[in-house]
């Protein structure tokens with residue numbers, strides 16, 4: 062270090078930053094352990110106990126090994142998630158904490174998103190290889206991806222579908238009630254489509270997705286519920302077009318990690334009947350890095366992009382637009398695809414995403 066640089070070195074700033082890094086390490090560890098607690102149902106167990114309880118009681122209620130539960134509880138106490146009384150050695154999840162970590166939490170179950178953090182570690186070696194080779198990944202490189210994604214979109218899409226999402230295109234309720242043809246492009250495990258099929262028996266619903274395991278899951282649910290107006294098909298949407306086939310196409314967070322996102326949006330436009338509607342949910346961040354500092358979960362989303370969305374697109378031979386491709390890019394693609402009308406909405410129940418209603422003109 063030269064003399065000039067040594068004089069410029071701000072020791073207080075370095076110490077403050079080291080403190081922040083230490084906080085990040087603790088927060089990262091807490092997030093990974095929240096994922097574990099979520100998957101093991103521990104937050105629900107804690108929320109179900111009316112009084113503070115010891116580790117043996119909590120472990121028994123959860124059907125888990127006490128030794129591991131006690132260690133996990135220690136993490137949660139250090140992270141300020143769970144309260145601990147040393148005199149009685151008992152634990153309590155405050156109601157206000159359960160409200161964002163347990164079950165159908167009224168503020169959205171944030172422990173669901175902690176699972177993305179845990180997934181980063183599972184694919185770290187693969188990600189390191191991607192950095193070295195420029196290569197990509199496949200969906201089946203990610204254990205439990207579709208399960209996590211279904212829980213994630215269960216909150217942002219399915220939970221608000223009828224009260225918040227469909228009303229942004231006011232004509233849809235009447236048309237769906239009368240009976241129309243609907244496609245969910247990149248439907249994953251299909252929960253949103255299944256919900257619509259239940260609600261609108263006169264309409265016909267189809268879900269396409271690249272991943273056979275997700276499609277099998279969705280199809281099994283449809284069979285179990287004896288829904289006859291919905292079908293699911295494993296299908297690569299690269300180069301997609303079924304001209305004039307649909308009245309409504311929806312895609313829920315399923316465009317940016319495709320091989321050819323613009324091609325898909327253009328194919329969807331071509332596949333709509335005149336007057337048809339494309340309902341598109343995607344990440345609501347900006348394409349400009351500097352505008353995303355205050356965007357909810359921006360750090361987490363760029364990390365998801367590094368580890369998942371970018372490499373799955375590259376793995377299909379795409380350019381890897383990434384999770385944070387930006388609402389500006391999405392809107393430009395919709396206009397380039399030929400949509401006559403494009404509206405952009407941000408819905409209060411889903412601050413992380415943007416919702417577009419794009420209408421195909423009435424003349425062919």
Ligand SMILES: C[S@@+](CC[C@H](N)C(=O)[O-])C[C@H]1O[C@@H](n2cnc3c(N)ncnc32)[C@H](O)[C@@H]1O
Nearest residue numbers: 210214247248249270271272297298313315319
């Ligand atoms: C982020 S997930 C969203 C899944 C679902 N829409 C939801 O909200 O839960 C993106 C989906 O796009 C699908 N996908 C990615 N590339 C695809 C392609 N080329 N063809 C069809 N589906 C694709 C993935 O398999 C995945 O299910």
